[in-house]
Amino acid sequence: MGRQTMTKGRSRIRTVFFIFLTLAFGAARVSSQTPDAASKFRLAGALEQAGDLEHASQLYRDLTSGDPLNAVYTEALQRTLVQLKRYDEAIALVNSRLERFPGDISSMTALGTLNFRAGREKEAAAAWDRVLALDPSNPNLYRIVASAQVENRLLDRAADTYRRGRSAIGDQTLFTLELSQLLVATMDYKGATLELLAWLEQNPAQTNFVQSRLTSFSSKPDGRNAAIGVIRDALRGKEDLHVFGLLAWLYMEGRDYDRAYEAYVEIDRLAASHGLGILSFADRAAHDRVFADAARAYREALSMPLPEERRPAAMLGYATALKEMSGANDSTGSAPDRSTGAVPETRSSGGAASAFNDIVTRYPHTRYAAISLFQIGVIRMEQSDLGGAQEAFDRAREEPAAPPALRYDIGLNLGALAILKADTAAARTAFQAVSAAPDASPDQSDEANFRLAEIEYFAGRFENASRLLDAMSLNLKADIANDALALKAFLSENLGTPDALAQFARADLLARQHRNAESIALFQQVIRRFPQTLLIDDALMKVAALQAGAGLFQDAITTYRTLLEKFKESSISLDRAQFQMAEVYEVGMKNIPAAIGAYQQLLAAYPNSLLAEQARKKIRALRGEAQ
Amino acid sequence: MTRLVLTALMLMMSTMAFAQQKLLITMDLQQTDHLKAYGIAYWALTKGLMVDWLLNYRGGSFMMDDLGITASECRVRGVAFSELGAAEAAGIYADVQREDNNMDVVRLEKAPRVAVYVPPGFQPWDDAVTLALEYAEIKYDKLWDDEVLQGKLAEYDWLHLHHEDFTGQYGKFYASFAGAAWYIEQQATLEKEAHKLGFKKVSEEKKAVARAIREFIGNGGFMFAMCSATDTYDIALAAENTDICDVMYDGDPPDPGAQRKLDFTKTLAFTNFTLEMNPLRYEYSDIDIPPSDQLALQNPETDYFTLFEFSAKFDPVPTMLTQNHVNVIKGFMGQTTGFKKELIKKSVTLLAEKQGTDQVRYLHGNFGRGTFTYYGGHDPEDYQHAVGDPPTDLSLHKNSPGYRLILNNILFPAAKKKEQKT
Structure with missing residues (x-):
């Protein structure tokens, strides 16, 4: 391992400091007696500091023999004997001191340590017991002994000492923090949580402190589960707002949103916060993109007497969560996952639209209404309800409270809607308005310019389209830049065959308008009429994609094969065709062996393709290999 | 006819x-x-x-x-x-x-059975060999002290040790991480494991593990160690009859005569080294060069080491271990980065060194019927892999010469033994 900041050794500093103190104070004491003893003591200290423990201990022993009551000498001798691991001699020394001072707690405790280090565990335990027996009702004695045990890495025994203290003193609230810390160190998370809960009971205002202590192990699943178990048990006997708060926090830490939600419901009930607690959970879940739980919580919060000023945001959160759920559901067509969950009655975009409508009805002429109308328009457009979309966008645009950024998004969507309705003039007007707006965001401006270029392309005005694309394609930071570059390259490649390009563009427009059958027919006409043009492989790719989109999987495969076989010398789309064919096998036809074969063919035939890595991942996933 | x-x-x-x-x-x-x-x-x-x-x-x-x-x-x-x-x-x-x-x-001829010595629980650093094995899709099993002491090593051909501390000083992280949750937990876990296995101290248990590994090598096993597993392993073997751990590591002071009591006949690669007895210094001995607390003085731009060339026909083993598409390799730091040449036993084969210095980066030797290889540094593609750093993504280092050296070692036990020509 690298970086390590080194400081002068703490224990070394402590030792040197101790020797210094001993020399300073001890020498003062000694010098008052004999000059010879003082210099001997200084010499011993110097030897000890230099690591010559053998000679140092000899000198300390001489000094102790001459002055057996001098605590400084005996402590120095004991220290060097311990460092020399001559525990029996150290024990004898401590015992002789105890004979003179039988109640010396420090010596009795040290006797326990020395016996333990000498491997005599029974004697060590007996020595520590004797310390406790001095005054079984004195908490400090338990602390002293436990501390010595911790120093000897006897963590379990130290915990037992504290527990004994509690029993002997008859106060179960003693040593809670000491014990919790020890139990965390020994990974007894259940015990640690019990202690922390006991602390919370004694100090109800210290929820944050307890939470910070729990943080030391709540990130680990076993630690978190242990804490949750203890807290749930505690709540069975008694409902406590603070403890519910800890439980909710732990569930959120573990991303267990279902249970966190239940805990927040209880918190809300106990605190009589009228849904605000549930609302904060809903916001957090929505932020974490757990929309099913967010929707459920928003709905619950809205069913409660929330403060009026918080209701519109809650309703918008609810409607947005529903829309996200339906979007995920519609786009994948797969079984509900954690992000969409299972709230059956709300898993449709109809539910989301209805929720947005409620906002429009209850809070007209507010920014919430404007946003909701815009979202309704988007939903309607996705549902191909062009009239409904138009109405919603028009109303959103007329809302005085609509924020400026939303107005430009409405404009872009109105343009897209006009293209779907084959009203290119209206589309152009909508996009031009956004393009000319000085306060539209760069992304909004770029999108507007790109859509304007597309309109020119669809209409066969290729030079205009190229000019517009030139203006924006340099801004590579824009999301739409890739699309713009692709269209620009396509145009410049095919400008030499304007008739073919014009027919291709018309077919492309039909595809955009979801008129798939007409689009396929027109693309096929391009293929038949202009077999020598460069755009022939693009036409085949478009046809195949439209066929796959329409569920005509076998037709799509045939089209891809035509491209792969007939244009293998000329097309630059072969790897993409191969990849998409494999995807049709995989996703459309669910023919896994054929899909694997097709992906493998891509690797064999086009090893340098940009899609090779993706194909490798697909093969492994289809083979059921973990990646 | x-x-x-x-x-x-x-x-x-x-x-x-x-x-x-x-x-x-x-x-x-x-x-x-x-x-x-x-x-x-x-x-x-x-x-x-x-x-x-x-x-x-x-x-x-x-x-x-x-x-x-x-x-x-x-x-x-x-x-x-x-x-x-x-x-x-x-x-x-x-x-x-x-x-x-x-x-x-x-x-x-035969895929080696690979074992990696991995401690239980979370470690705030990564193991380059495990990363390499995972990336190369080479199967391995994880072993820890109880399995080693139960004799499970006999079921494997190849054993890897990484950023381990066989001296029982918990990586000597005390000065910087004594209060860190992972350090406290690591110490408690290791102590529990040692007590469970009948040892009073972790250092004693680690010595027993080191001896079991030496027996595995002696019986024909292949051991590959990196970073601090190299020097601490040898130190643990040498310190069999003494206590080198200070009070914060094992609850009692070290033996003042520890240095004198080291038995270098028991080590695999190193001899005559001097222990670092300051418990708060992030270094075990003078084997490691440069010392771990002087890594900041290193310049990654100029830190390279060179592979020695061997005769493929006469020295196939070192040749296998040094196969690479380059022979000058980017250096990388670790708690143990390189090995001081003068402290390496004469019987050991040096495989790579930092030219113009007495720093050896890669070495190999025989013990009994088996072999061992030591490779200094922590992660060949992360110059200074610090505690808490994210793991290296090897898909970004598909052609890493430093990682190749690790993988040479894994295939080496698969080689069919053939008669030496000399």
Whole structure:
């Protein structure tokens, strides 16, 4: 391992400091007696500091023999004997001191340590017991002994000492923090949580402190589960707002949103916060993109007497969560996952639209209404309800409270809607308005310019389209830049065959308008009429994609094969065709062996393709290999 | 007539040997993914195929039968290869085996059973070997102290040790991390494990583990150690009869005569080293060079080490261990980065050094019927891998020469033993 900041050794500093103190104070004491003893003591200290423990201990022993009551000498001798691991001699020394001072707690405790280090565990335990027996009702004695045990890495025994203290003193609230810390160190998370809960009971205002202590192990699943178990048990006997708060926090830490939600419901009930607690959970879940739980919580919060000023945001959160759920559901067509969950009655975009409508009805002429109308328009457009979309966008645009950024998004969507309705003039007007707006965001401006270029392309005005694309394609930071570059390259490649390009563009427009059958027919006409043009492989790719989109999987495969076989010398789309064919096998036809074969063919035939890595991942996933 | 029949027979035999189409995985700069190439060689061995390691031929290439699935697997894993006809393959073999070429063929026969010594629980750092094994898709089992002491090592051919501390000083992280949750938990876990196994101290348990590993090597095992597992392993062996741990590590002070009591006859690679007895200094002994607390003085731009060249035909083992597509390799730091040359036993083979210094980065030796390899540094593609750093993404280092050295070690036990020419 690298970086390590080194400081002068703490224990070394402590030792040197101790020797210094001993020399300073001890020498003062000694010098008052004999000059010879003082210099001997200084010499011993110097030897000890230099690591010559053998000679140092000899000198300390001489000094102790001459002055057996001098605590400084005996402590120095004991220290060097311990460092020399001559525990029996150290024990004898401590015992002789105890004979003179039988109640010396420090010596009795040290006797326990020395016996333990000498491997005599029974004697060590007996020595520590004797310390406790001095005054079984004195908490400090338990602390002293436990501390010595911790120093000897006897963590379990130290915990037992504290527990004994509690029993002997008859106060179960003693040593809670000491014990919790020890139990965390020994990974007894259940015990640690019990202690922390006991602390919370004694100090109800210290929820944050307890939470910070729990943080030391709540990130680990076993630690978190242990804490949750203890807290749930505690709540069975008694409902406590603070403890519910800890439980909710732990569930959120573990991303267990279902249970966190239940805990927040209880918190809300106990605190009589009228849904605000549930609302904060809903916001957090929505932020974490757990929309099913967010929707459920928003709905619950809205069913409660929330403060009026918080209701519109809650309703918008609810409607947005529903829309996200339906979007995920519609786009994948797969079984509900954690992000969409299972709230059956709300898993449709109809539910989301209805929720947005409620906002429009209850809070007209507010920014919430404007946003909701815009979202309704988007939903309607996705549902191909062009009239409904138009109405919603028009109303959103007329809302005085609509924020400026939303107005430009409405404009872009109105343009897209006009293209779907084959009203290119209206589309152009909508996009031009956004393009000319000085306060539209760069992304909004770029999108507007790109859509304007597309309109020119669809209409066969290729030079205009190229000019517009030139203006924006340099801004590579824009999301739409890739699309713009692709269209620009396509145009410049095919400008030499304007008739073919014009027919291709018309077919492309039909595809955009979801008129798939007409689009396929027109693309096929391009293929038949202009077999020598460069755009022939693009036409085949478009046809195949439209066929796959329409569920005509076998037709799509045939089209891809035509491209792969007939244009293998000329097309630059072969790897993409191969990849998409494999995807049709995989996703459309669910023919896994054929899909694997097709992906493998891509690797064999086009090893340098940009899609090779993706194909490798697909093969492994289809083979059921973990990646 | 007899001569004619014999000639025909020999011709038939040689034709049979090479009739099969061959698949050549070159390991020079043409290779797209060197690390996964080792995985393919290992995979082939698990499928019962023989793999020929063409030492020093185009970076240490692999040749095997082309069975269709082999090529397909190479494609799936992104490993570049060529399919060769029998004659072309025979030409390469002949070229490699020519007396005047420093090349040779080593046949790999059996996928080694790989074990990695991994502590339980979370470690705030990563193990380069585990990363390499995962990336190359080489199967391995995890072992820890109880398995080692139960004799489970006998079930494996190859054992890896990484950032371990066999001295029982918990990596000597006390000065910087004594209050960190992971450190406290690590110490408690190791203490529990030691007590469970009947040892009073972790340091005593680690010494027993070190001895068990030495026995594994002595019985023919292959041990590969990196970073602090190298020097701490030898220190633990040398300190068998003394206590080198200070009070915060094992609850009592170290033996003041620890240095004197070191027994260097018990170590594998190092001798006459001096212990670092300051418990708060992030260093174990003077074996490591540069010392761990002077790493900031290193300049990654100028830190390179050089692989020694060996005779493929006369020294196949060190040649295998140093196969690479470059011979100057980017340096990388670790708690143990390099080894002081003067403290390495004479019987040990030096495989790589930092030129112009007394720093050895990679070494190999024999013990009993087995071998050991020590590789200094922590992560070949992360110059200073610090505690808490994210793991290195090897898909961004597919051609890492530093990681190749690790993987050479994994295939090396698969080699068929052959008579030495000297």
